Amino acid sequence: MREISFGLVHRVSVKRKNAGQIAASCSTIAKEGFCNVAAHIYFSESGNSGMFKSASAAYVYVCIYYALVFMGNGAFSSYIGLYYSKINLDTFTIGLLTSVGLITALCVQPLWGLAADRAKSKNSVLLLSLLLTSASIWLMPASGEHFWLLLASTALFYVFQCVVNPLSDTITLELAGKSQFNFSRVRTYGSVGFAGMSAIAGWILDRDINYMFPLFSAMMLLAFVCACTIPRVEGHQRKQKVRLKELFNSRALTVIYIYTFIIESTIGFFFTYHAVYCQEQGISTSLLGIGVMIGSISQFPFMIFFDRLYARFGVYKILLFSGLIHLLRWLLYAVTVTEFTVILSWALHGGTFILFYLCLAEYVNRHVRKELKASGQMMNSIMTLGISRIFGGLAGGAYASVFGIGSGFAVCAGLCAVAMLAFSWYVKRYAASTAAQAETNSVAQ
Numbered sequence: 001m002r003e004i005s006f007g008l009v010h011r012v013s014v015k016r017k018n019a020g021q022i023a024a025s026c027s028t029i030a031k032e033g034f035c036n037v038a039a040h041i042y043f044s045e046s047g048n049s050g051m052f053k054s055a056s057a058a059y060v061y062v063c064i065y066y067a068l069v070f071m072g073n074g075a076f077s078s079y080i081g082l083y084y085s086k087i088n089l090d091t092f093t094i095g096l097l098t099s100v101g102l103i104t105a106l107c108v109q110p111l112w113g114l115a116a117d118r119a120k121s122k123n124s125v126l127l128l129s130l131l132l133t134s135a136s137i138w139l140m141p142a143s144g145e146h147f148w149l150l151l152a153s154t155a156l157f158y159v160f161q162c163v164v165n166p167l168s169d170t171i172t173l174e175l176a177g178k179s180q181f182n183f184s185r186v187r188t189y190g191s192v193g194f195a196g197m198s199a200i201a202g203w204i205l206d207r208d209i210n211y212m213f214p215l216f217s218a219m220m221l222l223a224f225v226c227a228c229t230i231p232r233v234e235g236h237q238r239k240q241k242v243r244l245k246e247l248f249n250s251r252a253l254t255v256i257y258i259y260t261f262i263i264e265s266t267i268g269f270f271f272t273y274h275a276v277y278c279q280e281q282g283i284s285t286s287l288l289g290i291g292v293m294i295g296s297i298s299q300f301p302f303m304i305f306f307d308r309l310y311a312r313f314g315v316y317k318i319l320l321f322s323g324l325i326h327l328l329r330w331l332l333y334a335v336t337v338t339e340f341t342v343i344l345s346w347a348l349h350g351g352t353f354i355l356f357y358l359c360l361a362e363y364v365n366r367h368v369r370k371e372l373k374a375s376g377q378m379m380n381s382i383m384t385l386g387i388s389r390i391f392g393g394l395a396g397g398a399y400a401s402v403f404g405i406g407s408g409f410a411v412c413a414g415l416c417a418v419a420m421l422a423f424s425w426y427v428k429r430y431a432a433s434t435a436a437q438a439e440t441n442s443v444a445q
Contacts (some may be wrong), residue, residue, distance in 0.1 A: 028341045047356035048072060059181040060232050062172050065226040066186055067193035069164060072219030074197035075205075075212060076137075089143045105162035106386045112163040113375030116170065122233045123372060126167045132160035134220035141213050143283050166377040171233045173365040174373070183365075184306035184358055188355065191303065195296045208323050247372050255426050256319070256363065260356055262419040263323055263390075266330060266412035267353055268392020269400075274333065277405040281337040298350030306358050315359050316427045320420055322359075325351035327416040356384055370442060407429035 002147040084094045089406075116125045139153035169183075176183045203213050248254050278288055302309070309318060331350050332341045360383070364376035 002252035066190035068223040070190035070194040074194040075201040101158040104158040109378040113378030116374035130224040264388035266391035269396030295346040295349030304315035322355040330413040
């Protein structure tokens with residue numbers, strides 16, 4: 001008999017080859033939620049019949065942590081617009097408050113990244129941000145309908161919140177390398193938590209939208225408690241200070257960032273205007289909701305099998321493939337918008353943002369020097385969720401106000417095509433030697 005210890009109250013005995021007993025034993029600890037599922041996946045994939053050690057414990061705790069963080073996001077990000085509407089803010093003001101988070105992140109994320117890289121422990125910076133995020137959310141309802149108070153409280157909230165996801169990725173990627181588990185699988189639990197909480201929160205907030213704030217705050221506090229159990233990851237600039245600009249000494253990474261900026265700007269345009277455009281074309285809100293659900297589910301296969309895809313095809317081919325999927329989505333919206341094309345477009349969603357997110361996270365973790373890993377993940381967030389989304393929304397809005405949203409999607413498709421051609425040319429001419437040199441440097445470090 002072997003004994004599996006989760007570091008919790010329960011201890012479960014299983015035999016190596018008896019899968020039925022493993023499943024039955026895991027069901028006895030169902031109240032640990034994601035914990036038992038994560039442990040079962042780790043156990044069955046690794047084929048390890050021995051006692052769970054620190055590596056498996058790290059995997060379990062990180063899975064629970066990601067589920068909690070994204071459950072909090074699911075209770076907040078999908079519904080904050082409804083709260084603004086309830087307190088009688090106009091459309092322009094809602095858009096302004098929504099953009100404050102992106103602009104704030106753009107300014108402060110590089111500073112958070114340097115702080116984490118230079119800290120004794122990156123975990124301590126993460127714990128601080130979780131606590132302050134949980135506390136600062138209460139400033140929003142306390143501001144009432146006063147615009148300037150809402151603006152200040154929203155900006156302050158995002159100063160702390162914007163660091164949680166990229167710093168979590170930094171810590172988890174380092175642990176994944178040491179403990180031999182898949183980061184993309186961990187990220188899957190986050191998406192499951194987000195989707196599940198979005199549905200649950202919709203039912204809760206239908207009674208009172210103000211429940212959003214205690215719900216989010218509670219999830220962040222639980223994530224803080226769980227983060228206390230995650231193994232410590234040190235900052236690597238304590239002895240040697242490294243400037244942020246050295247992150248861009250890599251021509252390959254700089255080109256990837258430029259390509260990412262162009263492609264993700266188009267998805268920024270999409271997220272800003274697709275709902276309005278679809279309703280103009282007679283698409284119901286309920287169908288859009290079904291599309292969003294399908295889009296969320298479509299990401300799961302790419303997250304589950306990402307490590308295999310990355311090992312087989314490499315970062316450049318995956319990014320080119322994702323660029324093609326972006327192009328196809330925008331062509332669908334540019335040519336015709338029907339119930340079928342809307343659902344088809346959302347079914348393609350899994351091949352878009354999440355592939356860029358995972359590719360950038362993995363590339364930075366493998367090829368950026370350890371002193372700048374946290375800064376690199378912060379820069380990833382800026383490129384995928386920050387500056388590209390701001391540019392896509394603002395520039396796309398200016399274009400659409402003159403030429404129409406449908407024409408804007410055609411321009412997005414054209415931008416994707418041009419970006420893919422330029423990126424493909426770079427890959428053929430420079431990438432082979434650059435990748436080999438980067439691999440040599442990462443091994444040397």
